[in-house]
Amino acid sequence: MAKLMVVEDSAAMRSLIASIVGDIDGVEVVEVGNGFDALKRLPRDHADVIILDINMPGINGLELLSFVRKNPVFANTRVLMVTTEGSAEDRRRAMALGADAYLIKPFEPKELLTTVQQLLSQGGK
Amino acid sequence: MGKPTGATPEFVAEAQEIVDGLNRDLIAAETESRAGEVPPQRINSLFRNAHSLKGISGMFGLDAVSHLAHEMESVLDGMRLGKVLTDPTALDVLFSCVERFGVLIAAAEAGEGGQEADEAVEQVVDRLKQVAGRGSAQRPMGLRDMVELADDVLSVLTEYEEHRLRDNLTRGRNLYVLRTAFELSNFDVGLAEIDGAIQKIGEVITKLPSSKPGEPGTLAFDIIIGTDRSEAEVNAAIGDERVKVAAVARRNAPKTAVASASPAPATPSSSAHEEPLADDGVVHDVTKDAADEVAALKSVSRTVRVDIRRLDRLMNLVGELGLTKMAFERLSSDIRRQQGFTELAAELHKENRNFERRLAELQAGIMEVRMVPLTNLFERMVRIGRKMSRELGREVRIETTGENTELDKLIVEDLADPLMHLIRNSIDHGIEDPDVRSKAGKDREGVVRLSAAARGNHVVVEVSDDGRGVDIDKTLKVAVERGLVTQERAQELTRREIFNLLFLPGFSTRVEVSEYSGRGVGLDVVKTKISQLSGAIEVDSAEGRGTRVGVTLPITLAIIPALIVMVARRTYAIPLNNVQETLALEKGAVKTIERREVISVRGTTVPLTDLRNVFALGQLERPPVCYAVIAGVGQSRVALVVDELVGQQDIVIKALGRRLRGVPGIAGAAELGNQQTILVIDVVQIFNELSQNQGRTEEVV
Numbered sequence: 001m002a003k004l005m006v007v008e009d010s011a012a013m014r015s016l017i018a019s020i021v022g023d024i025d026g027v028e029v030v031e032v033g034n035g036f037d038a039l040k041r042l043p044r045d046h047a048d049v050i051i052l053d054i055n056m057p058g059i060n061g062l063e064l065l066s067f068v069r070k071n072p073v074f075a076n077t078r079v080l081m082v083t084t085e086g087s088a089e090d091r092r093r094a095m096a097l098g099a100d101a102y103l104i105k106p107f108e109p110k111e112l113l114t115t116v117q118q119l120l121s122q123g124g125k
Numbered sequence: 126m127g128k129p130t131g132a133t134p135e136f137v138a139e140a141q142e143i144v145d146g147l148n149r150d151l152i153a154a155e156t157e158s159r160a161g162e163v164p165p166q167r168i169n170s171l172f173r174n175a176h177s178l179k180g181i182s183g184m185f186g187l188d189a190v191s192h193l194a195h196e197m198e199s200v201l202d203g204m205r206l207g208k209v210l211t212d213p214t215a216l217d218v219l220f221s222c223v224e225r226f227g228v229l230i231a232a233a234e235a236g237e238g239g240q241e242a243d244e245a246v247e248q249v250v251d252r253l254k255q256v257a258g259r260g261s262a263q264r265p266m267g268l269r270d271m272v273e274l275a276d277d278v279l280s281v282l283t284e285y286e287e288h289r290l291r292d293n294l295t296r297g298r299n300l301y302v303l304r305t306a307f308e309l310s311n312f313d314v315g316l317a318e319i320d321g322a323i324q325k326i327g328e329v330i331t332k333l334p335s336s337k338p339g340e341p342g343t344l345a346f347d348i349i350i351g352t353d354r355s356e357a358e359v360n361a362a363i364g365d366e367r368v369k370v371a372a373v374a375r376r377n378a379p380k381t382a383v384a385s386a387s388p389a390p391a392t393p394s395s396s397a398h399e400e401p402l403a404d405d406g407v408v409h410d411v412t413k414d415a416a417d418e419v420a421a422l423k424s425v426s427r428t429v430r431v432d433i434r435r436l437d438r439l440m441n442l443v444g445e446l447g448l449t450k451m452a453f454e455r456l457s458s459d460i461r462r463q464q465g466f467t468e469l470a471a472e473l474h475k476e477n478r479n480f481e482r483r484l485a486e487l488q489a490g491i492m493e494v495r496m497v498p499l500t501n502l503f504e505r506m507v508r509i510g511r512k513m514s515r516e517l518g519r520e521v522r523i524e525t526t527g528e529n530t531e532l533d534k535l536i537v538e539d540l541a542d543p544l545m546h547l548i549r550n551s552i553d554h555g556i557e558d559p560d561v562r563s564k565a566g567k568d569r570e571g572v573v574r575l576s577a578a579a580r581g582n583h584v585v586v587e588v589s590d591d592g593r594g595v596d597i598d599k600t601l602k603v604a605v606e607r608g609l610v611t612q613e614r615a616q617e618l619t620r621r622e623i624f625n626l627l628f629l630p631g632f633s634t635r636v637e638v639s640e641y642s643g644r645g646v647g648l649d650v651v652k653t654k655i656s657q658l659s660g661a662i663e664v665d666s667a668e669g670r671g672t673r674v675g676v677t678l679p680i681t682l683a684i685i686p687a688l689i690v691m692v693a694r695r696t697y698a699i700p701l702n703n704v705q706e707t708l709a710l711e712k713g714a715v716k717t718i719e720r721r722e723v724i725s726v727r728g729t730t731v732p733l734t735d736l737r738n739v740f741a742l743g744q745l746e747r748p749p750v751c752y753a754v755i756a757g758v759g760q761s762r763v764a765l766v767v768d769e770l771v772g773q774q775d776i777v778i779k780a781l782g783r784r785l786r787g788v789p790g791i792a793g794a795a796e797l798g799n800q801q802t803i804l805v806i807d808v809v810q811i812f813n814e815l816s817q818n819q820g821r822t823e824e825v826v
Contacts, residue, residue: 012139012181022508026516036313039334039344043309054283055176058313059332066281067334084179084198089284097280106183106191 002120005030005047007038007064008082009056013105017051017082020109021116035059039067042074049078049119052099054090062093069098078119136185137234138430143178144226147171151223155216163211165289165328171219172201172285178226189246190229196253197222203257206288210259218252225249272300273374278333278347286331293330293351300373301359303348304335312344319348319363326362327352349373433534436495443488444777448796450484451774453477488775492681496531499577499586502541503528506575510548519556520570523548527577532584533681536658540586540678543651547588547674548573550648555592555672565669567591582702584680589673595666597623607631621760624664628652656809659700659792661758677758687776687805688754689797691769693742696803698776698795699765703756703808707770710753724764726755732815735766739790739811756808763815765806778805789814 004027008014011033018029030045032038035058038050050068054061061081068074081094081102091102100122101115150171157163179194197219203209225246268279268287271294282290293300307315316332323329328351335345352359359370457477461470503525514521532540556562556571563569573590597620604610604626610618618626626632630649655662660678679685679702687698688707706726714724715733722733735747753764776795781788792807 010139010177010181012133012135013177013184015135016184023512025512028509036316039312040309055173057173058316059334060283060286062281062283063331063333066277070277084176084195087202087284093280093283105180 002027002048003030003045004028004049004051004116005032005038005041005045006051007032007035007056007061008051008053009034010053013053017112020112021051024113024117024120027120035061035064038064042068046074047077049080049116051080051082051116053082054087054094055084062090062097065094065097065099078122080115080119133185136181136187137230139181140178140190140226140230142430143174144223144230147174147178147219147223147226150174151216151219154211155213158211158213158216165205165292168201168205168211169285172198172205175201175222187229187233189243190226190233193222193225193229193246193250196250196257200253200257205285207292209257215256218249218256221249221252271376273376274349278349281333282331289328289330289351290349293328294375298327298351298353299355300330300375301350301352301356302371302373303350303359303363303368304345304371305348305365305368306343306345309342309344312346316346316348319368322362322364323348323350323352326354326359431494433495436491439491440488441777443484443491444775445796446484446487447775450477450481453480495533495535495681497534497537498529498531499537500528502537502544503575503577505541506544506548509545510552510573510575513549514552514556517553518558519552520559521552521556521573522570523573523575525575530577530579530584531680532678536678536681539654539658540676543654543676544575544586544588546648546651547676548575550674551588551590551592551672555590555594557593579680580677582680582686584678586676586678587673588676589671591671594668594670594672595624595627595664596668600624600626604629604632621663621665624666627664628662656813659807659809661809661812663760685776685778687774687795689771689774689803690736690752690754690767691771692736692740692767694768695740695742696771696797696801697736697767698774698803698805699754699756699808700792700805701773703758705755705757705762707752707754710751710764710766712749724753726762726764729762731755731762731764733764733766734811734815736806737766739814756811758809758812761812763812765808765811776805 004021006014006017006021006029008017008031014031014033018031021027022029030041030047032041035056038052039059052061052064065079065081068077068079078100079098081091081099082105083091083094083102084105091104094102100119103112103115150167154163154167154171157167175194175198179191179198182188182190182194200209200215200219204211204215209215229246268274268291269276271291279287290300303319305315305319320329330349330351333347333349335347350359354362356370356372363370453473454477457470457473460467460473464470507523507525510521510523514523551573552571556573557565557567559569562571571590571592573588575586575588577584577586600623601610601615601618605612605615609626609629609632628648628651630647632647632649652662655676655678658678660676662674662676664672664674666672679700686701688701688704690697690699708726710724715722716724718730722735723730724733725731733753736742737747747766748768751766751768752770754767754770755762755764757763774797776797778793778795781791781793790807790811792805792810794802795805796802
């Protein structure tokens, strides 16, 4: 069973994303409301794919991404960044830090589904 | 699921919260701007809110809100990066945005469109664009040329953090890196403390979780701060020698090159004055439509989100009022005893009864606020269950009943994982392949039933299936093989005791591990989780016909009625929801069967446990007359021996300090009147100890 972690500080957005990707066969979705909780849960819930918002209070998406990328334990973890149209610069940085894909809000549920499915099939397992 | 369109209640609640936040920050920013400068944190907070609003409104199909939020966000982004001026004109336009949001969200909630951007929205958008055009677009100098920071640090900064770093440098402040490590479980608390200390002397620019693994279970952070204080002063402000402070060296750089990039400079660039903003007609546009304005000012949502800790605090107060009530009661009966039934005594008694009733209502009212129906959780479980059965090639129908049953929100949240596990178990282990089922004369389609029902102060949630049931012989065989029970003892176990073996750590009847059930956790984990919620779990099964797992939970953990007892001159509280009855224990009533003390309660044999043994209070003899408290968790029962029954009282359980947290059999502490603190007995844990010792004592003796 593959595990998806949704890290997003907006509750409405988070549950929307979770309900879209929750429909993929064979996945379990973990919802996390900020970077701190993500850091706490990552060692326990080894996510196969992390869906990560860049702009969050506390620890932002880029910091979390760099933590994941530098930690060999998460070598097989795919990271999908969720950004908005305006933040092109942050998006570029995310890709430079090793994000696997990004989506620009607002996106169609289908876009999200396809991207996540692709990432799942690329994953280490 | 498709893309939801329109204003769901969830969307409206969050959108309204964001708009309120924007409004608050703008009001503060106006004051700050008049006093000199709007601090960067304020602008960033405004930006984040506009950003969030844009995100959710876009996803929920409210294009007008999303469009406006987008323009507002880019203006705020420019401000926080020092590219756009933060002056009264700009703030004024931002206020118009917030007003417009209020109107749009109200319209959307009422189902009156609000999807398409109208003229009023476009007017505000035009003004935003004018504000955005007034910035100074100087190319900032590369940070790598300004400061000695490793590339892997610089590369993780967002554009905003980079700008803050640059701004601090330009203002001639000192930069420091604070390196510290926290325990994984509470690092956010530690970080917040440092945050608080730094806010007083400067600014936290970024917090980087370090990738270098330190001690296991800890997390190291590099925190970059900007301040005009010296290193010694920073150390003093933090006051924790575990935090290592290191200064960041600057490289020589011409300051003038970046000066224009700082936000809200004291002398605004000339262009701001040359270009008057939109004409007054537009600025005062809102007055045209007074109704609009009222709609904007009124909070749209009829719901209030409250931090559950606030409710806990209220609940604590109710608990303390309960103590006051008890004191009044005591006084009232004292007066009656001393003076007889005088008018005053009767009056006092009556008022006290009144107080008691109102207090009970207050308590019930607060409790009600914490309660949520299980509907959402059940829907989620059905979805997950369907998916699992599809993947495992089973034909399973999932039925739910009683989803309107309500439980404490905190309990509902913690119930998801154990429930999911139980459903998984039913689908994976319980329901047979369609062919096997039809051979056994069952429907090809199996049924997993999820149900909930209120039983007084408890809620029973059940997961049952019509699958193959628990194989008793196999269960015993595995338990003996794994050393969970001796061969001799295995012969004597009752059905219920055999089913309880399934919950022991290290038990898993399936030799081959399937994708679902084999993911590391066994039923023991489910049981632990349920025990943490002061609940009980038990299995009943008929071979070939199915399995039923029942989870009994208290409706709330906040305040509970308890029985106060004395053991060896110490006072304890036993949660009343675990108590079935109490009886006086005469010497002759206790029998010994297989080295265990038991008593007979109306024909059934109940094992006896002396609390003075559990808590090692053995120095005082059991008095000639003592009492048995018959405690039940699920279907099992035990008689707890106590010296004295004091009475019944509502208590608020408080967590124990770190030193006592691990003591088995203790759930927490509670305060009685007269400021006496007593321990609350964890009956579930005592049961667990008992059932685990059962197998072992046989071997030892």
